[in-house]
Amino acid sequence: MRAAGLMEAGALLYARDVKLAFRRWEQVTQPVVFFLMVTTLFPLALSPDTAQLRQVAAGVVWVAALLSALLALEFMFRSDYEDGTLEQLVLCGQPLWWLALVKAAAHWTVSGLPLVVTSPLVAASLAVPGEAQWTVVASLALGTGILSFLGSVGAGLTLGVRRGSVLLSLLVLPLAMPALIFGARAVDMAIMGDSGRGPLMLLSAMLILSVTLGPFATSAALKVSME
């Protein structure tokens, strides 16, 4: 028996969350299925005309991804809160901001990453040209990351609120707007044949900001919710 270090504790928490998600398969698949459904309905409802689809593709991919990621956000701390695990995490002697960071990262792995992986498929169904596919993937990877880390603050704050999901969306969506604007812009530029680097850089900056500051706000929010 010996004391667990920061990295070891983080690795265990990450592994636990990912394992739990895979034992509860529907929790992982629900956002992806929603994402795929919404985006594949657009070509059917609008028109199969590629020029027209390309015009709306960036917006559709991004709005659908944002809403799917938002769906999963509520469950980030919910079950830990209900079964008392969160209390044990608070008391485990590891800094809470670190645990919040790890949990947000694990949450991204099971809810954001599947969206990123399936996005080329979605982009293809919306007639996004091959060269722009990478921009779609990159912008969504950054965007879902932003939402996981930013959203963890909201998820922590709304824990004690019964049926907090509406409140959670109201809290998090406005903060995620810049990501939506620049993300969709990057994809749009790539579709038009320009380089989407500028908006992607801005997205990266936002991700760095939310990864570095989010966990501290989340740990404060969790402490308030526990009382």
Added chain:
Amino acid sequence: MEALNPHGLSGRGIHVWRGDRHVLRHVSIDVLPGEVVHVAGPNGTGKTTLLRVLAGLLPAEEGTVGWRGRSIREERDEFNAQMAYLGHENALKGDLTAYENLHYSVGMRQLHDASEIEGTLDQLGILRCRDLPARVLSAGQRRRLAMSRIMLLGASLWVLDEPFTNLDVAGVELFSSLIGDHVAAGGMVTLAAHQGVVVPGATPRIVELD
């Protein structure tokens, strides 16, 4: 106000309001090495609230909680490392097996090898449930599993909220003897329970809440 005791856990003049209900009114409590302190009182008198305050999960609106003479707010990490808290909820994941539950929850504080975890499961009489998901265990078995975590943490102070819920007669005896062994080895236990508590080798000191 009386000074914090330098050897164990002490609460001094604790007040907690819940909304406009004054749940804890000027409660003072001491837990010294080798002592079992039984927080008693009818339902709704704030037993759980008091234990949560003592564990540092809930800040007291007035008063101090001290650990070895210093406020737990200043000595947060040191206090956490020496305290094990068993809450109302068992803090178990239904989708993880008994073994995995301990591996992950204890592992965030201390790394144990498999034989230590299995030894504790055996001590608590649930070794045959090692690879069963916690969700299929009976309520009593889950309580035993939660208690295994307390055992493995090796903390000197145990804060146990209704540890005997859902246990059968043998389970109550087992838990009592574990508590007895712990205080005999110089540990401290504070527990909430509405029934009387008999601990072999120690006489629980009763703190009555009203």
